[in-house]
Each structure stands twice: as structure tokens, then as C-alpha cells.
Amino acid sequence: xxxxxxxxxxxxxxxxxxxxxxxxxxxxxxxxxxxxxxxxxxxxxxxxxxxxxxxxxxxxxxxxxxxxxxxxxxxxxxxxxxxxxxxxxxxxxxxxx
Numbered sequence: 001x002x003x004x005x006x007x008x009x010x011x012x013x014x015x016x017x018x019x020x021x022x023x024x025x026x027x028x029x030x031x032x033x034x035x036x037x038x039x040x041x042x043x044x045x046x047x048x049x050x051x052x053x054x055x056x057x058x059x060x061x062x063x064x065x066x067x068x069x070x071x072x073x074x075x076x077x078x079x080x081x082x083x084x085x086x087x088x089x090x091x092x093x094x095x096x097x
Contacts, residue, residue, distance in 0.1 A: 041092030044075055051094040060089055 046056040063073040063081050073081040075088035 043072075044089045044092035046072065046089075052089060052092040053094055057086070057089060060085060 041052055044052045044056060046059045049055065060073055060075075060081075063070065064083065064085070068081050070081065073085060075085040078084065
């Protein structure tokens with residue numbers, strides 16, 4: 001009985017250490033998708049139609065797929081046009097009217 005309790009306690013400690021370590025690593029390395037320097041979502045409206053929506057998302061996905069270096073598509077201003085720019089666009093998504 002004593003060895004079962006000891007095994008359970010050790011197992012619980014391992015789960016807490018691994019889970020806590022994973023959480024800390026996730027928080028250390030997660031990408032920030034804040035729109036730098038603008039304070040608003042105007043730049044995420046890639047087609048300038050007054051709304052951030054699927055049309056803008058399609059433009060951004062095409063730019064990423066085509067390895068575009070156009071700074072218009074670098075929404076988070078990190079020097080790369082990549083999936084992290086999609087995060088910025090999604091934060092600026094306009095509600096349906």
C-alpha cells in the first residue's frame with residue numbers, strides 16, 4: 001500500500017513538472033501578433049474596402065504562398081510575410097454587417 005501511494009505521489013509530481021515546464025516554454029516562445037506602430041487595424045485592410053474580412057485573408061494567404069516580400073503584407077512588422085501576419089489580420093477581423 002505504501003509503495004502505491006509513493007508511486008502515485010511521484011507520478012503526480014512528474015505530471016506537474018512536465019505540464020508546468022511545457023506551459024512556461026509555450027509562454028516564452030509564443031509569437032506576438034500585435035500590430036506594431038499603428039495602434040489600429042487599417043493596414044490589415046489589404047484591399048482598402050473598409051473591412052478586414054475574407055478578401056483580405058485570401059490576399060494574405062496568396063502572398064504567403066508566393067513568398068512575397070511586399071511590406072504591405074508584413075502586418076506585424078517583423079521583416080517576414082508569414083503565418084504570424086495572419087494572426088494580426090484575424091485580431092482585426094471586421095464583424096459581419
